[in-house]
């Protein structure tokens with residue numbers, strides 16, 4: 001399968017960067033409680049620049065919480081654990097926090113576009129408000145990005161006039177407009193009609209091949225094998241397995257992982 005082989009060739013330099021110790025995202029001993037409930041348990045995870053890490057696991061295992069802590073939509077327990085982005089601890093508040101959210105873009109299951117703004121405005125708003133870009137520059141860049149994800153024709157429309165797959169591609173363009181260091185995807189295709197899943201995954205494969213650092217919560221195994229450098233398997237708030245996609249899908253080590261794969265395959 002030529003395209004898959006190409007994708008894997010592309011993955012090789014990403015993996016060799018992994019060996020350089022250039023970690024963009026680092027979680028050390030991260031715990032997260034919601035009241036008495038222990039949602040993240042001693043998470044240690046280092047994501048090298050350019051790596052695509054796939055996060056899988058049963059519902060309720062803490063995948064979304066993990067993503068949300070990385071761009072600080074959730075705080076973590078104050079027990080010595082920490083999260084670093086590009087070597088720096090995550091900022092707590094204020095302007096720096098907005099900056100962090102720009103540097104670590106997030107794409108959600110529900111596209112979260114502004115319903116009353118045009119597609120173009122959805123993409124230019126952040127760069128203008130948060131990054132202080134001039135409107136004309138922001139629009140030029142936004143049109144390039146919309147072109148790249150294949151929805152430039154829709155720029156003047158509102159989100160409701162687009163299909164789910166188109167809206168999710170706009171959400172990706174909007175995240176890219178902030179020129180992020182990394183992108184987090186939380187089940188980006190699970191709310192889509194089946195025929196629209198691939199068009200979104202294709203955009204994500206393009207990003208992966210372009211060297212974007214990505215954390216992707218998804219059960220799309222084809223994508224994981226094609227674009228993923230690594231699969232992180234979570235259950236009950238802990239990382240139980242962390243290996244390459246081929247090993248994970250063909251020879252999972254944990255009983256919980258085997259059980260999980262039995263259900264999704």
Ligand code: ADP
Pocket residue numbers: 034037039057058059060061062063064065066
């Ligand atoms: P996943 O994304 O793997 O399905 P989540 O990270 O959404 O799992 O949730 C992990 C666990 O944490 C679940 O049991 C969920 O109910 C709980 N949880 C998540 N967010 C909150 C919250 N804001 N308050 C209380 N419990 C939460």
Ligand code: MG
Pocket residue numbers: 063064065186
């Ligand atoms: Mg989730």
